[in-house]
Amino acid sequence: xxxxxxxxxxxxxxxxxxxxxxxxxxxxxxxxxxxxxxxxxxxxxxxxxxxxxxxxxxxxxxxxxxxxxxxxxxxxxxxxxxxxxxxxxxxxxxxxxxxxxxxxxxxxxxxxxxxxxxxxxxxxxxxxxxxxxxxxxxxxxxxxxxxxxxxx
Amino acid sequence: xxxxxxxxxxxxxxxxxxxxxxxxxxxxxxxxxxxxxxxxxxxxxxxxxxxxxxxxxxxxxxxxxxxxxxxxxxxxxxxxxxxxxxxxxxxxxxxxxxxxxxxxxxxxxxxxxxxxxxxxxxxxxxxxxxxxxxxxxxxxxxxxxxxxxxxxxxxxxxxxxxxxxxxxxxxxxxxxxxxxxxxxxxxxxxxxxxxxxxxxx
Numbered sequence: 137x138x139x140x141x142x143x144x145x146x147x148x149x150x151x152x153x154x155x156x157x158x159x160x161x162x163x164x165x166x167x168x169x170x171x172x173x174x175x176x177x178x179x180x181x182x183x184x185x186x187x188x189x190x191x192x193x194x195x196x197x198x199x200x201x202x203x204x205x206x207x208x209x210x211x212x213x214x215x216x217x218x219x220x221x222x223x224x225x226x227x228x229x230x231x232x233x234x235x236x237x238x239x240x241x242x243x244x245x246x247x248x249x250x251x252x253x254x255x256x257x258x259x260x261x262x263x264x265x266x267x268x269x270x271x272x273x274x275x276x277x278x279x280x281x282x283x284x285x286x287x288x
Numbered sequence: 289x290x291x292x293x294x295x296x297x298x299x300x301x302x303x304x305x306x307x308x309x310x311x312x313x314x315x316x317x318x319x320x321x322x323x324x325x326x327x328x329x330x331x332x333x334x335x336x337x338x339x340x341x342x343x344x345x346x347x348x349x350x351x352x353x354x355x356x357x358x359x360x361x362x363x364x365x366x367x368x369x370x371x372x373x374x375x376x377x378x379x380x381x382x383x384x385x386x387x388x389x390x391x392x393x394x395x396x397x398x399x400x401x402x403x404x405x406x407x408x409x410x411x412x413x414x415x416x417x418x419x420x421x422x423x424x425x426x427x428x429x430x431x432x433x434x435x436x437x438x439x440x441x442x443x444x445x446x447x448x449x450x451x452x453x454x455x456x457x458x459x460x461x462x463x464x465x466x467x468x469x470x471x472x473x474x475x476x477x478x479x480x481x482x483x484x485x486x487x488x489x
Contacts, residue, residue, distance in 0.1 A: 152389040175398035176383035191383050194399060198389030241378075248375065259377035262365035 139200055141166060142209025152198025156190075157181045159197050160206060168207035168236045172265070179264030182237035183207075189244035207236040210243060219243045222281035230268035238264045242278050251282055310442055310472075313480050321481020324474040329420045331471050332427075335359075336454045336464040340408050341415035346372065348408060349416055354461045372408040380406035396460045402449045410434070424485035438479025445472045 138147050141164060148163045155174075160166040160183070172180030174193050181192040186202035211217035216224070219242045229235045238261070245252060245260040252260070257275050266274065331337060335352025342348060346368045351359030369376030383399040384406030400406075409415075412432040415423050426432045427441070436444065445451065445468065454464040466474070478484070 175395055177397065182382075188379055189382050190385060191399075194383055194385040194401065196385075196387060196389040199386055201386075245377075256377065259365055259367045263378055263383065 137197065139197070139204060141204045142206060143203075148197070150197060152196060154197050155193050156183070156195040156197055156200060156204070157192040160192060160204070166206050166208060169240075170233055170236055172234070172237075176263075177265075178234070179237040179241060180234050182240040182264065184210075184240060184244060187244065187247060189241045205240075207240060210240065217243055218281040218284040219246065219277070221284065222277040226273050226277040226280060228270055228273040228277045230266075230270050234264060234266045238266065238274055242274070242281065245278070246282055246285060250285060252278065310439065310476060312439070312476050316477055316480040318481055318484055321478050321484045322486065324477035324481070325424055325484065325486075326420070327466060327474045328427075328471065328478060329423060330465045332415050332423050333418070333420075334454075334464050336457060336462060337451070338416040338418075340450075341413050342408060343414040343416065344411050346370065346408065346411075351416075352462060368408045372410065373405060380408075394458060400453060400457060400461075402453050404449045406450065421486050424483075428483040428485065438475055438483055441479070442472050442475050445475065 137150075137152070138145060139159070140146070141160065146164055148159055150159060150163060157169055157171060160169055161171070169183050169192050170180040171193065172178035176191045176194045179191065182189050183192045184190065184205040185195070185200070187205075192204075211220045217239075219239050223229065223235065223239060228238075241261060241264050245257070249256055249260075254275060257278050261271075261274060261278070332341070335349070335355075339349040339351055348362040348366060348368060349359055350362050364378075366374070367377055368374045368380060374380045374382070385399075385401050386403060386405065387401035388403045413426060415426075418426075428438075430436065433441065434444070452468060455468050457463055464471075
């Protein structure tokens with residue numbers, strides 16, 4: 137079956153029940169999305185499907201409809217997404233395991249809500265766990281990215 | 289004495305039109321109608337159903353035997369927003385993904401999934417914590433039940449795959465009482481009796 141990831145079309149021969157995360161990491165070698173829990177409890181595997189944040193461990197590849205964007209496709213080292221830029225400026229990550237999912241969730245939030253309040257951020261980001269407890273820096277970076285995007 | 293009535297239920301796509309056969313009972317007494325309502329209330333007030341039939345705060349609940357003694361809001365600070373699908377914050381379908389291929393709900397503690405976009409029920413249909421008469425008068429009020437007669441409610445029960453999940457919620461979750469078929473039959477009995485509610489004068 138075919139799928140498009142980061143604007144590149146791929147063909148894989150796998151069980152339709154295989155989770156998208158497995159396809160990305162094990163079949164395509166796209167390892168930005170992380171395996172944390174496998175049951176939608178942690179958010180580490182968050183990717184975009186047609187722009188919507190989705191837990192890739194929860195989508196069977198046979199049910200996939202839409203183009204996939206992973207952290208690798210959100211921005212590049214030369215042309216970073218505003219959220220990635222803010223992440224570096226704020227030195228948000230500690231161990232870094234969750235940050236791919238955090239950034240993808242945050243980027244999705246800013247698509248629908250360009251100027252989120254603290255409450256908006258807490259509601260949108262509470263499904264993305266950070267074992268290091270960097271939540272205050274995550275919230276600050278999202279405000280910073282929102283401001284950058286508003287400036288254009 | 290039974291009257292056979294065929295109700296054509298047109299789905300969104302004409303090609304998918306299908307006919308659902310119902311047997312609408314005749315000669316139902318008021319007492320039988322109220323007894324059917326009592327069984328309907330057991331279903332509508334059951335946590336498996338009412339957890340997603342919440343009010344204007346748009347916060348789904350985690351309550352019932354699967355969650356211990358204390359009713360509490362859905363974990364992860366989830367708020368489905370006025371959209372009732374989470375569009376303002378985290379879409380319900382971010383975790384409750386559309387699922388046909390893989391066997392759903394075989395993994396304990398995983399997000400329930402069906403072949404539909406997960407969502408809260410409309411705010412007009414607030415059932416969580418509501419008394420029998422409150423839910424009864426809502427369900428028979430076309431202004432608050434989606435413009436439905438009782439036959440339409442029965443048709444809706446046959447089509448909505450999210451509510452079907454309530455009777456097949458997977459391991460570790462208590463299903464809604466009775467069965468979908470029994471519940472649908474109770475709606476028809478209640479409707480045939482004139483949709484009576486306790487306390488009608």
